[in-house]
Amino acid sequence: MSAEKKNNEVVLVTLEQPCTACLIACRLTEEIIEKVRKRDGDFPFRIIRLKHIREIKDVEGLEVEKFPAVIIDGEQVTAGTFPNPEMLKYYIYGEES
Amino acid sequence: MNSKELVMNAIHNKEVERTPWVPFVGCHAAKLIGVTATEFFRSADLIYDGVMKAYEEYNPDGLPALFDLQIEAEALGCELQYADTNPPSVQTHILEQGKTLDDLKIPTEKDGRFPVALESLRRIVASLGDKIAIYGLITGPFTLALHLKGTDIFFAMYDNPEETHKLMRFCTDVAKHTAKMYMDAGADIIAVVDPMTSQISPDTFHEFVTPYCTEIFEYIRENGKAGSFFVCGNAKNNIEEMCSCKPENVSIDENIPLDYVRDVCREHGISFGGNIKLTLTILFGSPTDNIQDAQNCMAIGGNKGFILAPGCDIPFDAPAENLKAVTSVVHGNISDIVEDESALAGVEYELPDYANEKQVIMDVITLDSESCAPCQYMMEAVRTAADPYGDKVKYIEHKIKDKESVVCMMKLGVQNIPTICIDGDVKYVSIIPDYQELSDVIGEYVSRKEK
Numbered sequence: 001m002s003a004e005k006k007n008n009e010v011v012l013v014t015l016e017q018p019c020t021a022c023l024i025a026c027r028l029t030e031e032i033i034e035k036v037r038k039r040d041g042d043f044p045f046r047i048i049r050l051k052h053i054r055e056i057k058d059v060e061g062l063e064v065e066k067f068p069a070v071i072i073d074g075e076q077v078t079a080g081t082f083p084n085p086e087m088l089k090y091y092i093y094g095e096e097s
Numbered sequence: 098m099n100s101k102e103l104v105m106n107a108i109h110n111k112e113v114e115r116t117p118w119v120p121f122v123g124c125h126a127a128k129l130i131g132v133t134a135t136e137f138f139r140s141a142d143l144i145y146d147g148v149m150k151a152y153e154e155y156n157p158d159g160l161p162a163l164f165d166l167q168i169e170a171e172a173l174g175c176e177l178q179y180a181d182t183n184p185p186s187v188q189t190h191i192l193e194q195g196k197t198l199d200d201l202k203i204p205t206e207k208d209g210r211f212p213v214a215l216e217s218l219r220r221i222v223a224s225l226g227d228k229i230a231i232y233g234l235i236t237g238p239f240t241l242a243l244h245l246k247g248t249d250i251f252f253a254m255y256d257n258p259e260e261t262h263k264l265m266r267f268c269t270d271v272a273k274h275t276a277k278m279y280m281d282a283g284a285d286i287i288a289v290v291d292p293m294t295s296q297i298s299p300d301t302f303h304e305f306v307t308p309y310c311t312e313i314f315e316y317i318r319e320n321g322k323a324g325s326f327f328v329c330g331n332a333k334n335n336i337e338e339m340c341s342c343k344p345e346n347v348s349i350d351e352n353i354p355l356d357y358v359r360d361v362c363r364e365h366g367i368s369f370g371g372n373i374k375l376t377l378t379i380l381f382g383s384p385t386d387n388i389q390d391a392q393n394c395m396a397i398g399g400n401k402g403f404i405l406a407p408g409c410d411i412p413f414d415a416p417a418e419n420l421k422a423v424t425s426v427v428h429g430n431i432s433d434i435v436e437d438e439s440a441l442a443g444v445e446y447e448l449p450d451y452a453n454e455k456q457v458i459m460d461v462i463t464l465d466s467e468s469c470a471p472c473q474y475m476m477e478a479v480r481t482a483a484d485p486y487g488d489k490v491k492y493i494e495h496k497i498k499d500k501e502s503v504v505c506m507m508k509l510g511v512q513n514i515p516t517i518c519i520d521g522d523v524k525y526v527s528i529i530p531d532y533q534e535l536s537d538v539i540g541e542y543v544s545r546k547e548k
Contacts, residue, residue, distance in 0.1 A: 066352075
């Protein structure tokens with residue numbers, strides 16, 4: 001029997017004015033996510049650019065305030081590091097028989 | 098010793114009379130002159146004007162000529178997306194689009210935006226080169242490799258290390274050539290900015306970064322200049338490897354504790370710099386927050402081999418008064434900033450009549466000893482020296498977060514914090530006196546009262 005197939009939303013969180021390093025890391029993270037989308041099937045994906053740190057509390061699932069942060073189905077999976085594409089695939093699609 | 102000498106001595110790990118301050122003004126310079134980052138990064142005139150404005154506003158000891166880690170990638174054929182309030186970002190990776198390494202040539206001063214970068218650097222050096230240290234920033238080889246190849250490099254390092262080494266070889270040659278162009282144009286210090294190395298382990302750093310960056314820093318030294326290794330992000334695990342590349346200086350952001358970097362760098366005889374918090378403090382904090390952060394950094398860094406700097410390039414919209422607050426700490430005139438910030442109309446504070454008080458009164462002006470390290474040390478020194486005198490001495494901490502304390506500070510004529518005043522006399526400004534000296538001075542005041 002197959003596990004229930006997930007198709008969770010991926011949210012990439014960054015600052016509107018990040019430092020140079022975060023800017024590069026955010027763009028590369030976006031590319032990783034887009035590659036998974038293209039290769040493995042579409043899923044909802046959006047980017048949140050925070051204007052102020054006050055807005056952090058409004059982001060569901062954001063716990064570690066290091067950016068860029070990737071949140072999948074309301075659970076933070078990365079904080080300032082690049083996501084592994086296979087890990088992303090697992091979190092997004094779950095296990096399939 | 099002028100500002101330039103201050104930076105050059107500090108970067109060569111010497112003791113200096115005060116901490117040098119190098120604000121990494123990148124796209125923020127565009128805001129200072131009222132233009133967008135999109136316009137700024139494409140114009141030598143605007144880059145020059147922006148840097149000159151930063152010099153005027155922030156009284157720095159050094160400045161980068163241009164903070165843009167995309168110049169080399171663009172000159173090699175990567176497409177950029179420009180933004181009005183951020184540096185540009187790489188959108189395409191040339192080695193993912195059918196090009197091979199053999200198709201690429203090392204950029205010359207005529208390629209991409211190098212003419213703009215070099216013209217502005219030469220003009221900045223001509224205007225400021227005898228006054229402050231000018232930094233030429235180059236993209237570190239690993240970050241450049243990521244720009245050219247994209248994140249597939251992380252797999253290539255394991256699947257095809259030989260090809261990765263070839264890519265790193267090419268990126269190192271680009272870095273050296275860019276450094277040479279900037280050095281010939283007059284830059285005093287070459288900062289090798291390689292933030293993406295914070296994403297790899299020390300072993301991977303050792304294999305794919307250390308040999309190449311060591312070569313770059315040796316090359317910079319051979320040309321008579323100093324090299325700074327600048328990595329933002331959580332690079333704590335790689336600090337030892339960074340030091341083994343033998344730069345003159347290592348510069349970090351707030352992800353890494355400054356005392357940790359200080360200790361590792363000192364073991365290697367290397368200077369270090371940082372690390373005022375970019376977002377929490379510089380962009381979103383108050384001038385007082387910036388004073389506190391700067392003071393904490395300076396307390397950790399000390400006066401030997403330390404350069405005070407933000408964690409990375411200053412955000413476009415960073416309030417100028419926050420950077421000026423840091424300048425005030427460095428130059429010892431915090432009172433101007435604090436008075437401006439406080440809006441003191443209607444706030445009163447009456448100083449005691451010291452001569453007629455039975456007790457010796459010690460007024461200790463601080464930011465807040467609970468959150469500011471130098472302030473905490475100052476209060477501890479006062480407690481330790483004054484407590485043995487019992488009732489004869491009373492000490493009061495005046496935290497300038499409170500407006501009454503600011504008025505007190507002004508009335509006492511205090512210019513910097515932390516400061517100890519004894520019976521209305523300013524005695525110790527930013528210097529923590531040792532126990533014996535302070536105890537003896539308190540004793541003199543007590544004796545005078547008893548006569």
